[in-house]
Amino acid sequence: MDHMDRMDKVERAHLKDPADASHVMYRYEAGPEFAGLLERFWIPVWSVPPGREAPQRVLQYPVSLLVVAPDYARFYGVVSGLSTTTLTGEGWAVGLMCAPAGGSLIARAPLAAYTDRFVDVADVLGDAGARLTDRVRAAMSGDPRSAGAHRAAMAAYEDALRPLLPVDPEGRLVNRLVAFVEGDSGVTRVAQVCAEFDLSERALQRLVQRRLGLTPKWLIQRRRLQEAAERLRDRSTTLAEVAAVLGYADQPHFTRDFAQVTGMTPGEFAARHVR
Numbered sequence: 001m002d003h004m005d006r007m008d009k010v011e012r013a014h015l016k017d018p019a020d021a022s023h024v025m026y027r028y029e030a031g032p033e034f035a036g037l038l039e040r041f042w043i044p045v046w047s048v049p050p051g052r053e054a055p056q057r058v059l060q061y062p063v064s065l066l067v068v069a070p071d072y073a074r075f076y077g078v079v080s081g082l083s084t085t086t087l088t089g090e091g092w093a094v095g096l097m098c099a100p101a102g103g104s105l106i107a108r109a110p111l112a113a114y115t116d117r118f119v120d121v122a123d124v125l126g127d128a129g130a131r132l133t134d135r136v137r138a139a140m141s142g143d144p145r146s147a148g149a150h151r152a153a154m155a156a157y158e159d160a161l162r163p164l165l166p167v168d169p170e171g172r173l174v175n176r177l178v179a180f181v182e183g184d185s186g187v188t189r190v191a192q193v194c195a196e197f198d199l200s201e202r203a204l205q206r207l208v209q210r211r212l213g214l215t216p217k218w219l220i221q222r223r224r225l226q227e228a229a230e231r232l233r234d235r236s237t238t239l240a241e242v243a244a245v246l247g248y249a250d251q252p253h254f255t256r257d258f259a260q261v262t263g264m265t266p267g268e269f270a271a272r273h274v275r
Contacts, residue, residue, distance in 0.1 A: 013226050015057040015082075015262065018273060022046050022054035022087055026150060030096075034158065036167040036175055037105065039063065039097045041154050045144045046087045054087040059226050059261070062178055062212045062219055064103030064111065066121060066157065069093040070140075073121040073133040075106060077114025078213050082262055092144035094136050094153045100178040101171025104211050105164045115213035125160060132160040173197070174211040177204075181219045185227060188247035190216045225261055228254070232270040239266050 023046035030038035048054050060083045065076040070091065103111045107124050121129035135156035139149045167175070180196055181187050193216055194204050201216075208216050224246045231242045243254035259265045264272075 013059045013061060013229075015059065015229060015269070015273070020054055022048050024145065026145075028150065028154060031158065034161070034165070036099050036172060037102045037165060038157075038161065039099050041150075041157070042095045042097065043092065043144075043150055043153070044087075044095075045092045047090050048087050050089075052088070056085045056087060057262070058083045058085075059222065059229060061097070061182075061226075062214065062222065063100055064098045064106065064114065066096040066098070066106070067093055068095075068121065068133050068136040068153075070137060073129070073136075074118040075114070075121050075124045076118040077103065077111055077116065080116055080214060080218065092140055094140065094150075094157075096157050099167075099171075099175055100212060101167050101175050102161075102164075103213075105167070105171065106161070110210045111213035112209050113213070128160045128163075132156050135159075170207070170211065174207060177208070178212075178219065181216075182223050185223075185246065187220060188224070190220070193220075221257065224248075225258060228258055228266065229262075229269065229273075232266055233273050235270075239270075242266065 023044045026043040026045070028041045028043075030040055044056075046054065058079075060079045062078055064078060065074075067074050067076065098106065103114070107114060121133055123129070125132065136153045139152035139156065143149060177193065177197060181193060187193065190201060190204065193199075194201055197204070199207070204216050208214060208219065212219075228242055228246055231237050231245065232239075239255070240251050243251045246254065248254040248257075255265055258269070262269060
C-alpha cells in the first residue's frame with residue numbers, strides 16, 4: 001500500500017471484529033503439485049460461550065470452497081455478496097480454498113449453477129467425496145489443534161482431488177485473468193481486462209460466467225471492496241482518499257457500493273476495525 005504495510009491477502013477479505021476471540025485459525029498453503037487447482041487450507045477451531053454467537057463475515061474471493069465439519073461436508077460456489085458463518089458452541093472445520101479454475105473442475109460443470117449456494121461434497125465428488133469426509137473426520141476426532149491431525153486431513157483432500165490434475169488451458173487462463181484483476185488497483189474497467197487478454201467483452205463475459213459463475217464487473221468490484229476494507233483499517237486514511245485511490249468517481253458512489261455488500265457504511269466499518 002502507498003503509505004502502510006499491506007495486509008495479508010487472506011486477512012483483508014475477512015471482516016473480523018478485532019474483539020472476536022472465538023477461535024484459533026490455522027492456515028496452510030496447498031502443495032506445489034496442486035498449483036492452479038488449489039490455493040490454501042484453513043482450519044478454524046472455536047469455542048463460543050453458551051448462549052453466545054460469533055458471526056464470521058468474509059468478502060469472498062472469486063473461488064469455490066470445500067468444507068468438512070463434524071456435521072456437514074459442503075461444496076460452495078462463489079458468494080456474490082457477503083459470506084456469513086455463525087460460530088456457536090465448540091467445533092472445528094477443515095476448509096479448502098480452490099484456485100479460480102478449480103471450482104468447475106470439481107463440479108464437472110459450469111460454476112454458475114453454484115453461485116450463492118452449496119451442495120453436499122458427495123454430490124460433486126461422489127464416492128471420493130464420502131471417503132474424503134470420513135477421513136477428515138477421523139483425522140480431526142482427537143485433538144483438532146494437532147499439526148498431525150491437520151496433515152492427515154489435508155492429505156485426504158489431496159488424494160480426493162489429485163485426479164483432477166492437470167488444470168486445463170481455459171482454467172489456466174481464468175487463473176491468470178483473476179490474478180491480473182486482483183493484483184492491479186488500476187484495473188477499474190472491464191475494457192482493460194479485455195485488452196490485456198485480447199478477448200472481446202462477450203467472450204470475457206462467457207468465460208467468467210462459465211468458470212466462476214459471476215461477471216467481470218463483479219471481479220473488479222470485489223477487489224475494490226476488499227482493498228477498501230484494508231485501507232479503512234488505517235486510521236490515517238480518510239474516506240475521500242480511499243474512494244479516490246480505488247478509482248471511484250465520488251465518495252457517495254463508494255459508500256453505496258461498500259454498504260450494499262457489507263451492511264456497514266465505510267465510516268461504520270472504519271470505526272469498528274481501525275488498527
